[in-house]
Amino acid sequence: MTEVPHVVAVLGQGVVDPDQPVVTADDLGLTRGDGCFDSARVLTDEAGTASVVDLDDHLGRLARSARALEIDDPGVEAWHDLVAAALAAWSTPGEAILKLVLTRGREWRSSGPTAFLSIEHLRDLCVGEVGPPRTITAVTLTRGHPSDAFRDAPWLLGGVKTVSYVVNVAARREAARRGADDVIFTTTDGFALDGPTSGLLVARDGALLTTPTGDTGILESVTVEAVLAAARADGWPTRHELVPVEDLYTADGVWLVSAGRGPVLITKLDARPLAVDDALAKQVAGWAGF
Amino acid sequence: MTEVPHVVAVLGQGVVDPDQPVVTADDLGLTRGDGCFDSARVLTDEAGTASVVDLDDHLGRLARSARALEIDDPGVEAWHDLVAAALAAWSTPGEAILKLVLTRGREWRSSGPTAFLSIEHLRDLCVGEVGPPRTITAVTLTRGHPSDAFRDAPWLLGGVKTVSYVVNVAARREAARRGADDVIFTTTDGFALDGPTSGLLVARDGALLTTPTGDTGILESVTVEAVLAAARADGWPTRHELVPVEDLYTADGVWLVSAGRGPVLITKLDARPLAVDDALAKQVAGWAGF
Structure with missing residues (x-):
């Protein structure tokens, strides 16, 4: 086989x-x-x-x-x-x-x-590979709803990983049209949500942040939670809080995180540069087991 | 066979x-x-x-x-x-x-x-049947977005009849939980959109109204358009305009319309009665070929 x-x-x-x-x-x-x-x-x-x-x-x-x-x-x-x-x-x-x-x-x-x-x-698995962090470029695309759209509305299936995934696929096509690799979805009130097939991780002032689930409707990310647990074990504070899109440009690092590819560092968002800290990126990759 | x-x-x-x-x-x-x-x-x-x-x-x-x-x-x-x-x-x-x-x-x-x-x-087809109009009860459920959420956001696939239909199915389950047959989706700014598997038709002051496509993201309804064309041929004015949810209670008739079941008159919305005009309902059913 x-x-x-x-x-x-x-x-x-x-x-x-x-x-x-x-x-x-x-x-x-x-x-x-x-x-x-x-x-x-x-x-x-x-x-x-x-x-x-x-x-x-x-x-x-x-x-x-x-x-x-x-x-x-x-x-x-x-x-x-x-x-x-x-x-x-x-x-x-x-x-x-x-x-x-x-x-x-x-x-x-x-x-x-x-x-x-x-x-x-x-x-293929490159055992012991110590190379540059995996990086991508991304664009922001609106999800069309405010950050509390899923409050008291369980029929909208916030947080449920359904196979009704076509908007995620279409958003990836839009990113490609704009010359980027991936997407950070945003709310109509100006916050970052997550990616089409990944969670969001932000390093800022010595803490790790990710988008809260619940009212935002985003999916819980098993791999983001694993990173946060490992970071806490290393003494880093972690928080689930909404991050304004503009704050991504002044963050110490922004990643999209999935089980398949682990944490991938975003180097450019809407063609504007984001912070690239190789040492931090390797630390985050390590926390994820990548 | x-x-x-x-x-x-x-x-x-x-x-x-x-x-x-x-x-x-x-x-x-x-x-x-x-x-x-x-x-x-x-x-x-x-x-x-x-x-x-x-x-x-x-x-x-x-x-x-x-x-x-x-x-x-x-x-x-x-x-x-x-x-x-x-x-x-x-x-x-x-x-x-x-x-x-x-x-x-x-x-x-x-x-x-x-x-x-x-x-x-x-x-079964009941040829020549002249009975009461097909009726249902409905509840309003938010779609979680404003009425212009799909403007300049083609990746949200407004108006596209995709198989990513799970929210429509979940909304029907929520209706059943509330003791109703079907759903009218609403926007966060208070307008009626459409049903999970049907378009919306409202009779008001001698005119027929339906929700505009485009910025609202709703699907064009072949059967609603057929009804509107037939109504115009009978001298009724028709308009594509957003209807505030509250106006449904003072309308002359509210229908959910699909190819499979035709126009179905809503008799109660969120347990409050809507206008039931049998003669008008038969006229609308006739315009749809039902």
Whole structure:
């Protein structure tokens, strides 16, 4: 199986051919974006032994997303078994992304939820690599709502990692049109939110800040929380607070953070330079385990 | 095939078993809600001859959605052929809904967009039925944004009928929790928008009003436009203008309008009564061809 760049496993079927269709035309995840997902990092050594980073944290977030959508989650044990089956079929050394998908299931049959996962190779693992930090450029794009839009409005599904992700995809295309790599979403009242597929991390005056969840509607980031916990263990204060967009330009460092690529330092925002502190960037990467 | 309650047809394959999976685990419509759809009404007579109402209008709107998402639409001719194949396999007398779905296609292979359709039986056709108008109750739920949120923000995909539809589904669940049938979405500045799967129509002082598209982000409704055109032909003035939520309570009639169920009169909104004028409701239903 070493030549296979992807593995797909379906609950109730186990590992299947990635080219085999797995979802019917009436699956509500497909026709309504009515489902949720989570993504975790997979590390595979040269011997082909693979492990998932923070799997239970990601399964916990998936279960919370499912609860918000009132979809029955198959449960930690069923997911563990499915992940184990997929990992047994996976041996490509390096970094990969595990994606877990859960949908409401079929509209025309009482089939129960649809649950499947995939593993996708991202890059070769450069053991002991000490290079420059991973960097990107970004643009700010409005989300069209104020920073408290999700207060008392659970039907807007703030904080729920649903598969209705098309605005995130469109925002990435807009960034590319503007010659940038990624996006920081903003509120109509002038605050930074997060990225289309990542959380926001800001270093400022010796503290680490990230956007609060809840009223803002942003997704909790497993990897941002892991960075903050590691930073606190190193004596850094951390805070969940709204950061005005203009303050990003005077910060000591601004990162977009995801499970797949870790913390990525933003060097330019809307074509204006941001602080680039290599030592700090390496420290943040280390806190994230990258 | 008369016993089959659903038909599914896939571009490149034709009609397939509705229980046969048609989409792979990496289809971006499934994993990212990155696709669009459209729904049209199907009428089938007792002899089993089926026709689609306003098919080309719905194909036109689907093509506009695809353009906004930068997905290659297979084109009117390909859709016509696929619809013809599906109609040939369909003979259940009554009303049905044709759903056309187009996604960006597979992430791991250069497969091109995924295009398929389904036909689902809705109800038996009662020829010549002259009964009370179809009615529902509704609640107002905020969309969390002001009425001009989509101005100069094309990445928010205002007016694009994407498959990232989960908030619409969640809003319907919230309505059910509150003991109502459906939802009128509202803006943070106090205007009525539309329903989760329908357009809004308001009768007031001898004119018919509907919410403007564009800055509001709402979807153009093929059926609302058909009603307005028919009303104008009968001498009624029609306008696209924002209606304050409070004005709904003093209107002569408020409807949610979709291709599948036509205009449905709202009798109560947030448990407060709305005007119910049977003669007017029948006139509106007639304008819609229901």
